[in-house]
Amino acid sequence: MEIKKGVAVSPGISLGEAVVIGQEDLRVERRFVKRPQVEEEIGRFDAAVKAAVEEIDEEISRFGNDLKITRQILESHRDMIADPALRREITERIRGKLNSAEYALALVLKQYYRSFQEMESEYISERIHDLQDIETKLLRVLLGKKRAGDRSHEGDTVIVGHDLSPSSAVSLDRTRVKGFAIDVGGRTSHTAIVARAMQIPAVVGLEDISKMVSGGEQVIIDGYSGLVILDPDRKTLEEYRKKAESSALFYEKLHHEIRYPAETIDGYEISLAANIEMPDEIHNALEWGACGIGLYRTEFLYDRREPDEDKHYRTYAKAVKLLRGRYLVIRTLDAGADKFHSEAVGWTEPNPFLGCRSIRLCFQRQDLFRAQLRAVLRASVHGKVRLMLPMISNLDELRRAKGIIAEVERELEAENVSFDRNIPVGIMVEVPSTALLADFFAKEVDFFSIGTNDLIQYCMAVDRVNERIAHLYQPTHPAILRLIGSIIDAGHRHGIDVSICGEMCSEPLYTLLLLGLGLRSFSLSPISIPTVKSLIRKVSMADAQEAARSCLLFESAEETQEFLESRVKNLLPDFF
Amino acid sequence: MELERSIEISNKHGLHARASTRLAQVAKQFTSAIAVSTPTCTTEVDAKSILGILTLGAEKGQTLRIRVTGEDADRAMEALVQLIEAKFGED
Numbered sequence: 206m207e208i209k210k211g212v213a214v215s216p217g218i219s220l221g222e223a224v225v226i227g228q229e230d231l232r233v234e235r236r237f238v239k240r241p242q243v244e245e246e247i248g249r250f251d252a253a254v255k256a257a258v259e260e261i262d263e264e265i266s267r268f269g270n271d272l273k274i275t276r277q278i279l280e281s282h283r284d285m286i287a288d289p290a291l292r293r294e295i296t297e298r299i300r301g302k303l304n305s306a307e308y309a310l311a312l313v314l315k316q317y318y319r320s321f322q323e324m325e326s327e328y329i330s331e332r333i334h335d336l337q338d339i340e341t342k343l344l345r346v347l348l349g350k351k352r353a354g355d356r357s358h359e360g361d362t363v364i365v366g367h368d369l370s371p372s373s374a375v376s377l378d379r380t381r382v383k384g385f386a387i388d389v390g391g392r393t394s395h396t397a398i399v400a401r402a403m404q405i406p407a408v409v410g411l412e413d414i415s416k417m418v419s420g421g422e423q424v425i426i427d428g429y430s431g432l433v434i435l436d437p438d439r440k441t442l443e444e445y446r447k448k449a450e451s452s453a454l455f456y457e458k459l460h461h462e463i464r465y466p467a468e469t470i471d472g473y474e475i476s477l478a479a480n481i482e483m484p485d486e487i488h489n490a491l492e493w494g495a496c497g498i499g500l501y502r503t504e505f506l507y508d509r510r511e512p513d514e515d516k517h518y519r520t521y522a523k524a525v526k527l528l529r530g531r532y533l534v535i536r537t538l539d540a541g542a543d544k545f546h547s548e549a550v551g552w553t554e555p556n557p558f559l560g561c562r563s564i565r566l567c568f569q570r571q572d573l574f575r576a577q578l579r580a581v582l583r584a585s586v587h588g589k590v591r592l593m594l595p596m597i598s599n600l601d602e603l604r605r606a607k608g609i610i611a612e613v614e615r616e617l618e619a620e621n622v623s624f625d626r627n628i629p630v631g632i633m634v635e636v637p638s639t640a641l642l643a644d645f646f647a648k649e650v651d652f653f654s655i656g657t658n659d660l661i662q663y664c665m666a667v668d669r670v671n672e673r674i675a676h677l678y679q680p681t682h683p684a685i686l687r688l689i690g691s692i693i694d695a696g697h698r699h700g701i702d703v704s705i706c707g708e709m710c711s712e713p714l715y716t717l718l719l720l721g722l723g724l725r726s727f728s729l730s731p732i733s734i735p736t737v738k739s740l741i742r743k744v745s746m747a748d749a750q751e752a753a754r755s756c757l758l759f760e761s762a763e764e765t766q767e768f769l770e771s772r773v774k775n776l777l778p779d780f781f
Numbered sequence: 782m783e784l785e786r787s788i789e790i791s792n793k794h795g796l797h798a799r800a801s802t803r804l805a806q807v808a809k810q811f812t813s814a815i816a817v818s819t820p821t822c823t824t825e826v827d828a829k830s831i832l833g834i835l836t837l838g839a840e841k842g843q844t845l846r847i848r849v850t851g852e853d854a855d856r857a858m859e860a861l862v863q864l865i866e867a868k869f870g871e872d
Contacts, residue, residue, distance in 0.1 A: 281798045281831065284805060290830030317832055324838040332798055332835055 206438045209411050211386070213431035214397035216732050217406030218449040219384030220442070221361035223435075225420045226369070236305035246299050250292070250306040253346040257286050260342070267378075278335075285339050307347050314340050334370050363424045367415045374399045384426035386414050386433045398483055398505070404732070408433050459735035463494040467738045471745040475720070477738055478532070479731045480706055484524035490731040494738065497532035497589075498524070499728025500654065500706040503577070504540055511573065517580030525588035532589040534654065534728075535581050536633065538573065539563040539595040558668065563596035564606060571609065578613045585625035592628055593654060598636040603649060633706075635659035640688050643695035653696045654728065657707025661685055679762035680709045686722070686757055686765065693723040704728050713777060714769050716740045721753025736777070743776050782854040787846045792868035795840035798831075800869040805831040807864050813851025815861070819843050828861070 238246045261283040265276055285291070291313065298309035314336055321333050363384035364377065374385075374396070382405065387396050390409035400407035406428030414433060418424070425434040425445045434441060467475045478499030479490035490498065506512045506520060525533055541554075541562035554560035567574035581592055592610070597603050610630060617624055634640050635656030643653065661680055662669055669678035679685070689705070696703035704726035709715050711733035717740065719727070729737060752772060756765045792800060808815045808828040816825035819839050825848065826833030839845060845865065849857050 277799050277802075281802045284802050284831045288805075288830050288832050289809075290827045290833045317836065320836045335798060 206441060207417070207435040209386075209414055209417070209433045209435070211408040211411035211414075211431050211433060212391055213407075213428050214390075214409050215385075215400035215405060215407040215428050216730070217384075217404070217428045218445060218452055219361070219363055219406045219426045219428070220445060220449055221363040221383045221424060223365045223386075223418045223420055223422045223424045224362045224382075225415060225418055226364055226366040236308050237303045238299070238305055240303065243300055243303070246306050247296050249347065250295055250299070250310070253306070253343055254286055254292070256346045257339075257342050258283055260346075261286070282335060282339050282342070285335065286343060307344060310340065310343055310347070338370065363426055365415055365418045365420075365424065369396045369399070374403065379403065379405075384424075384428070385409075386411055386418075386424065386426055388412055388415050398486065401731075402485055402489055404489070456735070459739055462735050462739050462742070463492075465738070465742065467494075467496075467741050469720070469741055469744055469746050469749070471747065473720075473725070473746045475741050476704075476726045477734050477741075478534075478704070478726070478728045479734065480711075480728055481731070484520060484527060486731065487524060487527040490734075491528075491531075493731040493734045495531075495731060495734055497534075498528065499534050499704055499726070500593075501533060501535045503536060503538060507538065507540060512576075514576040514580050517577050518583050521580055521584035521590070522587050525584055525590060528588055530588055532591060534591045534593050534631070535584075536593040536595055537564070537577055537581075538567055540566060558662065564594055564602060565596065568602075568605065574609065575613055578610055579617065582614065582617055582624035582628065583622060585628050586623050590625060590628060591652065592630045593633060593652075594630070595633045595656070596636060596659075597632045597634075597646075598638050600642070600645060600649070603632060603646065607649075631702075633659075634692050635663070637664045637688070640664075640692050643692045644698070647695050647699035647701055650701065652702040652704070653692060655689060655692055655703065655705045655707065657685075657689070657705055657709040660688070660707070661709075664688065680712075680715065681718075681756070681762040681765035681769070683757070683760060683762070683765075686718070686753075689719075689724075690722045690753070690757065697723060702726055711737070713737055713740050714766075714773055717744060717749050717752050717772060717776075718756055718765070718769060720744070720746065721749035721751070721756075740773070740777055782852065783848070783850045784854045784858045785846070785848045786858060786862065787844045788862055788865050790839050790841055790843050790845055790865065792865075792871050793841060795843065796834055796837060796845075798835070800871070801831045801834040803864060803869050804834055804861070805829055807860050808857070810860070811849075811851070811853045811857035813849045813854045813857045815850075815857060816848045818846045818848075 261279050265279050294313045295306070295309045298304045298312065299306060304312065317336055318333060321336065361383045362381050363386060364382055365386045367388045368390070369385060369387055384405060385396060385400050385407035387407070387409045388411055390396050396407060396409055406426050408426055408428060408431050411433060418435060422436050423442070425437050425441070437445065467477045469475070476496050477494065478497040479493070479495035480500040480502070481487060481490060481498055482502050482505045487498065501524065506517065521535060541557050561569060581590060584590055594603070594606050607630065614624070629651035631650050631652035631654060632639070632646060633656040634643060634653050637660070639646060640660060647653070657680065661678060664684060665677060665679065665682060667674055667677045669675050693703045703724065705719065705724060706728040710719065710727045711729040713736045716737050720741065727737060755768060759765045759768065790796060794800070796804065805828065815828035817828045817834065817837065818825045819837050820843065822837045826836060828834065828847070847858065847861055
C-alpha cells in the first residue's frame with residue numbers, strides 16, 4: 206500500500222482499477238519499411254483510420270445526445286482522422302520515404318502542429334489539443350494499445366495521468382470512470398474544472414503518480430482530503446468502500462433537499478451562494494441549489510495569455526445571463542505567485558504571499574485592472590453584478606481602487622456605454638489589518654466577503670501548504686473565531702452584507718458555529734451546498750448562538766473542534 | 782467547368798474547428814476539386830480537408846477565395862456560399 210497526497214479539487218470518493226493515460230507510452234520510433242511492404246503499411250494506416258472512426262462513432266452514439274458540445278468535438282476529431290489530405294500526405298511518405306505508418310503520422314502531424322502554433326486566433330491555435338487527441342487515438346490503434354477506460358472486463362476505473370485535456374476527459378466513459386489522479390495542476394487547472402463539472406472525484410498536483418502506476422492496480426481517490434492510495438490493504442479498502450457507499454447514499458438523499466429553502470427551524474433564511482472559476486460551472490451550481498454566485502474567481506481567464514476587455518466582457522456577460530437574475534460577485538484579478546504573475550510584472554516574488562499580488566499588482570498594471578473593470582461594468586447591464594476587490598489591507602488602497610472605478614465609469618459614460626450606475630462594490634476581508642478595522646471599512650463599501658483561507662494564514666503566520674506546519678492552520682483557533690465574529694458584527698452594524706467565501710464555509714462542521722457568529726450569507730463550493738443546507742434546516746438560531754457562545758469561551762482550537770464534532774455528529778449522523 | 786468566388790467570413794470565431802468541420806463535410810459531397818485560400822494565406826488548401834482549412838487560420842472579416850473545378854462545380858459553389866453566408870448555422 207502506498208499513499209500520495211495532492212490537492213483535492215473535486216469532492217467524493219472513488220475506488221477502481223488504474224488506467225494510465227498519456228502519450229509517454231506511445232513514443233514513436235523512427236522506423237522504416239522495405240519497399241515490398243509499402244502497400245501493406247498503407248493498409249495498416251487505413252485500417253487504423255477505420256477502427257478509430259468506428260470508435261468515435263460509437264462514442265458519439267453513446268454520449269452524443271448528452272452534450273451538444275461533446276458531439277461536435279467528437280465529430281471534428283473523427284473528420285480530422287479521416288481527412289483526405291492527411292491520408293494523401295501520409296501515403297506519400299510511406300511510398301516515397303519508406304516511413305512506417307506511425308513515423309509518417311508523427312511527421313505529418315508535426316507540420317500541422319507548427320502551423321497551428323503560429324496562429325493568432327486563440328480559437329484555432331487551441332486546436333493543437335485536438336491534434337494531440339487524434340494522434341494519440343491513431344497511434345493507440347496502430348501500436349495496439351488499449352484506450353483509456355476501454356477494458357474487456359466490467360468494473361470501475363480511475364484515470365491516472367500526467368495531465369488530462371478537457372477533450373479527452375469528456376470522451377471518457379462516464380459510467381465506468383470514477384476518478385482522476387493527475388500529476389500536474391491546482392484548483393484552477395483544466396482537469397479540476399472539468400472534474401467538478403462532471404462531478405467526478407479528482408486529486409491533482411500529485412507530481413509523479415503517473416510514473417508510479419503502471420495500470421491495473423487498485424486505486425482509491427479521496428476527493429475530500431486529497432489522498433490517493435495505491436494497492437490499498439484490505440482494511441483500508443473496506444473502510445473506503447463503506448465511506449464511498451455512505452457518501453453516495455448521503456448525496457442521493459441530499460439531492461431531495463435541493464428544492465427546500467435554506468431556513469433554520471425558527472425561520473431565519475440563509476443565503477447559500479456558490480464559488481466558481483468558470484461560467485460553465487454555473488449550471489452545476491444552480492443544480493445544487495445555489496441562490497447566486499458569491500465568488501467568481503477570474504484568474505482562470507489569465508491562464509494562457511492576458512485577456513483583452515472583450516474576452517473579459519464575453520465571459521462575464523455569459524455568466525450573468527446564465528444566472529437569470531441571480532446575483533454574481535466578480536472578484537478582480539487575485540494573481541499571486543504563478544506564472545502569469547511573473548510574466549505580467551517581469552520579476553519573481555521572493556515572498557509571494559506577502560508580495561506584490563492581487564490589488565497591489567493591479568495598481569502596478571493599471572491597464573489590466575482597467576480592462577477588467579470596464580468589462581465588469583459593461584456586463585452589469587445584463588443582470589445583478591457585484592464587484593469585489595481582493596487583498597485590501599488599508600483604507601487608502603480601497604479609496605484608490607474606488608477612484609479608478611469612478612474614472613472608468615466616467616470613461617464609459619463619455620462613450621455612451623451603458624452600465625449599472627449603482628453596482629455594489631465590496632471587499633475581501635482577508636488581511637488582519639482590514640479585519641481589525643472592519644468598522645471603518647464598512648462605512649465605505651457595500652459588502653464584505655471574508656476570505657478565511659488567507660485570513661487564517663496571515664493571522665496565524667502559517668503557510669498551510671507547508672506540511673511541517675500545516676497543523677498550525679486552525680480555522681477554530683480562538684483568535685480566528687473572535688476575528689470572524691467582530692467582522693460580521695461590524696458589517697451588520699453598518700447595514701452591509703457579510704458573507705464568507707473561504708473553505709471554512711463549505712465544511713459542515715463549521716456551519717453551526719458560523720450561523721451562531723451571525724453569518725447569514727455563505728459562499729461555498731457547489732457540491733457542499735446541500736449538506737450545509739440540510740444542517741441549517743435542522744437547527745434553530747438560538748441553538749447556533751448558544752453553540753457559538755460556548756466556542757468563544759474555549760481557549761484552544763481543539764476544544765472547539767471536538768465540541769462541534771459532537772454536535773454535528775448528532776445532527777448529521779450520515780455524514781460521518 | 783471552373784468557378785471562382787470570394788466571400789467574407791462573417792461568423793463569430795472564423796474557421797475554427799466546428800466551422801471547418803462543416804465546410805469540409807459539405808465540400809466532400811461533391812466530386813469537383815475544391816480549393817480555398819485567404820489573402821494572408823495564399824497557398825490553396827483542399828476544402829475537403831478539415832486540417833487544411835484550419836491551417837488557413839481564417840478569422841471573422843477575412844475573405845475566403847473558393848475555386849471549384851469539375852462537373853458539379855456550380856452546385857458545389859452554391860452549397861458552400863450558402864453555408865458561409867448562413868454563418869455555418871451558428872449565432
